[in-house]
Amino acid sequence: MFRVRLVSSIFLISLFLTAPPVMSQDLRTSVRTALSSNPSVRAKDAAVRSAAYELLEMRGAYEPTVTAFGSLVPEYVDDPGGLSLADNARSKNSREVGFVVELPVFDGYRRANTVYVRAARLDRTMFEYLDASETMALTVVQAHIDVARNRALLATAQDQLARHLEISDKVSNQVSGGRLPLSDQLQSEARVEAVRITIGEISRELQNAEWRFQELVGSLPKSNLAVPPVPAIPQSLDVLVRTSIANNFRVKGAQAHVDARKFERGVSESEYLPQVSLNAGSSYGADLDGASGEETRAFIGFNLTWQLYSGGRNERRRALVERQNEALYDRMAIARQVQQMAETAWTSFHSNQRISGLASKQVSLNRDLVAQYLVEFELATRSLLDVLIAETELFHARVQQVNSNAAVVMSAYRMLGAQSQLARYFGIDSTGEVLALQVGATQSQKPFNVIDKALPVVNR
Numbered sequence: 033m034f035r036v037r038l039v040s041s042i043f044l045i046s047l048f049l050t051a052p053p054v055m056s057q058d059l060r061t062s063v064r065t066a067l068s069s070n071p072s073v074r075a076k077d078a079a080v081r082s083a084a085y086e087l088l089e090m091r092g093a094y095e096p097t098v099t100a101f102g103s104l105v106p107e108y109v110d111d112p113g114g115l116s117l118a119d120n121a122r123s124k125n126s127r128e129v130g131f132v133v134e135l136p137v138f139d140g141y142r143r144a145n146t147v148y149v150r151a152a153r154l155d156r157t158m159f160e161y162l163d164a165s166e167t168m169a170l171t172v173v174q175a176h177i178d179v180a181r182n183r184a185l186l187a188t189a190q191d192q193l194a195r196h197l198e199i200s201d202k203v204s205n206q207v208s209g210g211r212l213p214l215s216d217q218l219q220s221e222a223r224v225e226a227v228r229i230t231i232g233e234i235s236r237e238l239q240n241a242e243w244r245f246q247e248l249v250g251s252l253p254k255s256n257l258a259v260p261p262v263p264a265i266p267q268s269l270d271v272l273v274r275t276s277i278a279n280n281f282r283v284k285g286a287q288a289h290v291d292a293r294k295f296e297r298g299v300s301e302s303e304y305l306p307q308v309s310l311n312a313g314s315s316y317g318a319d320l321d322g323a324s325g326e327e328t329r330a331f332i333g334f335n336l337t338w339q340l341y342s343g344g345r346n347e348r349r350r351a352l353v354e355r356q357n358e359a360l361y362d363r364m365a366i367a368r369q370v371q372q373m374a375e376t377a378w379t380s381f382h383s384n385q386r387i388s389g390l391a392s393k394q395v396s397l398n399r400d401l402v403a404q405y406l407v408e409f410e411l412a413t414r415s416l417l418d419v420l421i422a423e424t425e426l427f428h429a430r431v432q433q434v435n436s437n438a439a440v441v442m443s444a445y446r447m448l449g450a451q452s453q454l455a456r457y458f459g460i461d462s463t464g465e466v467l468a469l470q471v472g473a474t475q476s477q478k479p480f481n482v483i484d485k486a487l488p489v490v491n492r
Contacts, residue, residue: 033190051243059176059260060458067460073168083154084489090150091483093143095136101315103128109322119324130315136333140305145298147479152292154486159285162452166281168248169454173260173445175245180259180437182238185431189234193227199423200224200478203306203416214365214383216416223420227427259437262444263457269378276374277367277449286363292354300352304345376449381443384436391433398426 067073076146109115136143200220206212245253267273277283312332313365320327402422448454 054218058172058254060253061173061174062245062253063169063458064460066168066238066454067139067165070168070248073161073164075166076157080154080157080161080476081490083157084486086427087147087154087483087486088490090143090147090479093136093146094479096133098131098133100131101129107319107322115322119322120286122322124319124322126317126319126321127466128315128320130317131311132311132313134335135310136308137310138308139304140307142299142302144479145295145302145321147482148295149292149299151482151485152288152295154489155294155463156285156288157159158290158489159215159281163281163285165460166446166449166452166454169458169460170247170445170449173454174442175241175248176253176257177193177259177438177442178241179238179245179253180257180436181256182241182433184259186231186234186238188427188430188434189227189231192423193224193231195423196224196227196420197222199416199419211412214417219416225454239278249484259441262441263448265378265381265444269375272374272378272447272450273371276370279451279453280370281452282366283363283370286359286366290356290359293352293359297349297352297356300348303339309335311335331348355482360474370450372445377443377446377450381447382438384439388436388440391429391436394429395426395433398422398429402426439455490491 103126105126106121106123109119111122114122200217200223203217203220204211207214208216211259242252266275310332311334314328314330316326316328318326402419405414405419405422409416409419445454448457
């Protein structure tokens with residue numbers, strides 16, 4: 033019976049360590065559910081749509097502005113040279129209504145650069161949304177693995193409790209028969225209570241893991257949740273680092289911020305160039321400027337303004353240059369962080385892989401050792417303490433095996449996260465990524481073509 037329990041427990045652990053690929057569907061479903069319903073991800077999505085509408089708003093900058101006006105003002109005008117004797121120095125209610133149309137003709141490329149700035153900001157916001165989605169996916173993977181790992185640990189501890197209870201029963205019978213001292217019974221009972229404490233601690237961690245899972249996904253994990261299989265990893269660390277820096281959404285978002293800073297300089301420089309607009313208007317009024325009678329006015333022409341001098345221009349230009357430098361250095365820092373993330377995941381994966389292999393061997397050796405000690409204990413050639421120590425070592429090895437295997441899987445998913453490939457791995461719609469790669473603006477593109485790129489973003 034004792035050997036049957038041992039074989040059964042080893043079989044359960046082997047199932048945990050070799051989770052079949054079909055079980056990964058649970059993880060895929062969890063990730064998709066979290067990305068579609070989690071409030072923090074939805075908030076990022078709203079930010080993307082807001083930035084897209086702000087870009088679409090720029091169409092209005094290329095359309096005429098129509099302003100209506102009206103006035104009713106009591107006036108007193110004393111102008112003997114310009115007014116008749118009947119109108120001069122008399123109070124009248126001046127009334128006028130009309131409209132003015134203004135169309136910018138040249139603004140120093142302010143509108144164009146503003147379009148490019150907003151396109152770059154939309155680009156950055158989209159990459160931030162995609163990065164948040166990747167982060168959420170990785171967090172769900174962590175929560176999923178934590179639940180499965182703690183459940184496996186709980187099953188292992190419960191099996192260990194059953195083994196100790198069986199040993200304690202045997203010891204109690206032998207103590208009653210006078211074959212063993214009372215101290216052996218106390219030792220076995222103490223080990224039983226120690227395992228029960230361990231079960232309590234694992235149960236607490238499992239409860240916390242399940243609540244964390246519920247917070248992310250919106251529902252408690254299923255009873256058959258299993259650790260997913262290990263995804264494919266890059267062939268070398270160098271390949272991992274290069275693809276991570278090239279593909280990571282945080283790096284791409286930082287580059288979009290650099291672009292926005294560059295176009296902001298163009299917006300600022302536009303203020304120092306001529307501003308030309310076409311103006312037209314018409315009005316109808318009565319008793320205007322002190323003269324009795326009705327009056328209709330109409331006009332059309334060009335207005336020119338040019339700010340020839342204002343203090344602080346050089347300092348402003350330098351400040352904008354430094355802002356662009358700040359964005360460049362931020363991008364470099366983020367690239368280094370992504371590299372460190374990739375390197376850490378790579379090291380953790382291979383380190384835990386070795387530990388898992390060693391733990392597997394240790395489980396096999398300790399299993400044989402426990403079986404041998406039990407035989408010798410029955411023959412009275414081995415003490416109870418030796419058996420209990422061997423059991424404890426077997427339990428620790430099994431725990432190490434469970435933890436290291438879970439760490440191997442998590443490290444592999446962290447590699448995917450460093451490369452911003454989690455959504456693609458789980459088969460989640462990549463429309464957002466495609467759109468983000470298409471929005472980025474350059475000065476060679478016409479502003480209206482850039483503005484139109486926001487339409488698929490709001491219509492997706």
